Amino acid sequence: MGIFDPWVGLTEPSDSHTKRAHPVEFDLWVYRRPLTQSSKQLSPEHIHHAFNNNYRDGTCQDSLQNEDLKTPKPQGLAACATGGYELAGIPKIDDPYKKRQWQLEHMAGAFRVFARKGFTEGTAGHISVRDPVDPNTFWINPLGVHFGMLKASDMVHVNEEGQVIGGNKVAVNAAGFMIHSAIHKARPDINAACHTHSVYGKAWSAFGKPLDLLNQDSCTFHGIQAVYESFGGVVLEAEEGEHIVTALGKEARVLILQNHGLLTAGGTVDEAAYLFTAMERTCEVQLLVDSAKWEKKLIGKEAAQYTANVNADPETLYAEFQPDLEFEIWQSRGELSKGN
Template sequence: MSSTVTQEAVQHASGDPELAFIHDETSAPPKFRDPLEERAYLKHRLVLAFRVFAQFGFCEGVAGHITVRDPVDPTSFWVNPFGKHFSLIRDEDLIRVDHSGKVVEGGKNRRLNYAAYAIHSEIHSARPDVLCAAHSHSVYGRAFCATGRTLDMLTQDSCVFHNDHILYSNFAGVVLASEEGKAIAKQLGPKKAALLGNHGLLTVGPSIEAVVAWFVLLDKCCQVQLAADASSNGSGKPLVKIGEVEAASTWQALGHPAGGYFMGLPLFQVAEREFGESTFLGRGLEPDE
């Protein structure tokens, strides 16, 4: 047996990572020829994303925002109006903001959460690959972000963020300056998630569904980490961590954007019910008859 084959066998002892998902058109976001049609589709998916966040309790007062890059004018993005509860947002409520911070269109409430602009405009500018970005002050996210650490690779789920998340430890107060947004974007680099020290969680990606799935999963990973740490401290026994090779193999199976998109679809299936909708796999295209 060649050394190459031997190494491959060691890296993927649990099986071929390609078998984790079925790779066909249903495991990727739809493509559109008409940017106006795509805009309407993405706006509704964004509204569903807010319903998912509301279901998980990620609406903390007026804090939190999810943005999606506008396909008609990519130098602008859609975001929730400041002060409206996530569970009440509809397509017509969303506001579109350009990269200078001007609200160029939207619903009756055109208030802009300036922190959303300061963070998201810099991320969208620095990362052309990012369609969507989400930030909220989830309970377990906030708790873990106070520890000054990144996640340990303790479970299969945490491996989705293996070498793919950062700790931004410089808490300087509410992010109301573009320079702070630039610093977050720079430290995030090409990765999908950030633990914002003493603040909350941030996920970014090429689809709304992946960003939502990763945010929900990241918050749960924070919860598991906190529980495992407490258990270890109580028992005096160290935690068992996943090895580097195994973590990398698991990320290869689960951590890619296609995996994130597909993992997000069940969340959107549930959110669709609030609008009396039901589409095949929750993709938002074909009615589920």
């Protein structure tokens, strides 16, 4: 019996391929796939070109010639792999009900990642995912359940008015609903959003300013970070949610909420979750650097944009999250990958 690969159709199983019956496990199977099954059909010459042009001496500084920065080169997943294989991108799932289950499983995995990284604090924090069956509604986590315990079946389906319409019929965070409903209404390009009261995000938010271009990781946020320069208290009114959306604007995917914390968004929950974990770590690094009180050497905007073009596209950000997700699925001993 052949195996269905969403990128190439039906393929024959081999010793190195194990058939996966469930969407999440199947997604992990295709996590590292051969280029011969890639939708991009990259040649060895293409990979060699990408490696030589994007990494050079392991640097991406302003010392690069301007023409090098402006010349189109392989980006994203095509640029970060060599050896005849590449990381799998976002799977195409045509059936909206199967896509819903896939999203909820990845959402539960994202919560497990957040728990392991210490992003929990009482009942605070939430992740939402737009419903692919009814895009005017979304799924959010139940109020008062530890992130490390959540499964796909625990998620709550709510409509634009905040009414629970499906899934796990329990209470949801009122402030979380106000924030996420405003985002999903205003930004149709966003399918998932994350917000928690993480330690370093809260600490950096007290300054009410964007992160500096300190290192390669900081460049991930170049051109997509914004700051909400206010604090209107706990978000229990729709107006405050609208203010947050205004600060997010039409392009930003990461938002520093002054005196509050971090919020990230993306086309997939994987992208949004990875941006959050990366943003939290970058806040930690920024605070460490600033505490040294020495002069900082910042990356120039041109080199930062070049790096962002390579590292911060949706496909690459999705792939960046898979190692953490895969670890949580392994840790769960099947709990996250059996339709629970």
